Amino acid sequence: MKVRRTFLAALVVGTAVGMPLRQAHAGAGYTCTFTNDTGHNDLATTTLTKPDGADKIVIAPSKKKGDGGSTIQLVTKDINCGSACNNNVVDLGVRALGNDIPHTAGILFNVSGGKAAFPSNGKNKISLGSLFGPIGQLTFNQSLGIGLVELREPASDPTACNTVPLAGGNKCTDGKVYAVCGFKVPVDPSATCAVDADCKLITAVCDTSTTPHLCKTQTCPGGTDAECNSGHCNINAGTCCSPDVGTGCP
DSSP states (O other), X not given: OXXXXXXXXXXXXXXXXXXXXXXXXXXXXXXXXXXXXXSSSSOOSOEEOSOTTSOEEEEEEOOSTTSTTEEEEEEOSOEEOTTOOSSEEEEEEEEETTEEEEEEEEEEEEEETTEEEOTTTSSSEEEHHHHHGGGGGGGTTOOEEEEEEEEESOOSSGXXXXXXXXXXXXXXXXXXXXXXXXXXXXXOTTOOOSSGGGSSSTTEEEETTSSSOEEEEOBXXXXXXXXXXXXXXXXXXXXXXXXXXXXXXX
């Protein structure tokens, strides 16, 4: 594994990852659930098929010798990856020692029956020490910021994941993103509408069949742009879209 000195603010990824940015320290763990990454044009074919929140990443400090100070557990039940089930990537970013480092590290995992397992031990839990070895000591007892965590489709070059931190244009994290670590924003009961103009997105219309009336994505069952207030129909999904707001126009 190649390791550059600038990694001192990076490897910590194993100790604290997630979204949004927050501090993590010894004695505290972190759990973050994954949601499907939708609403943009370059969508992956891999999806999470169970309700959002069924899949998560768990980061926990460990005092066990050889663990490198932390363990990482990827709990998944429903990754629908088709034939692209090996060499998926956990794409991790952190802030440490005053530096923001996106794409800090890419951790390979395989999927079988919807469940993830790290190839090095065949389990869904792995230690920082077994991933990165003694270089983990560079960040012991440092304040770590939790950055963005993404699940990506297979790396075009899995061996590129051996370098930490990852360089720009690397072939470890070039697979399409299919899930992100965060939380799903629920419907606000007070965010009601009376007419389409009350809905802030140009791709949404007011559903007057509900009580209270709520905004919903406008559909275009005929597959024509004229059916949409935005002037764009995603014929594959049968819903209106807009390139300006990144709502999945093909």
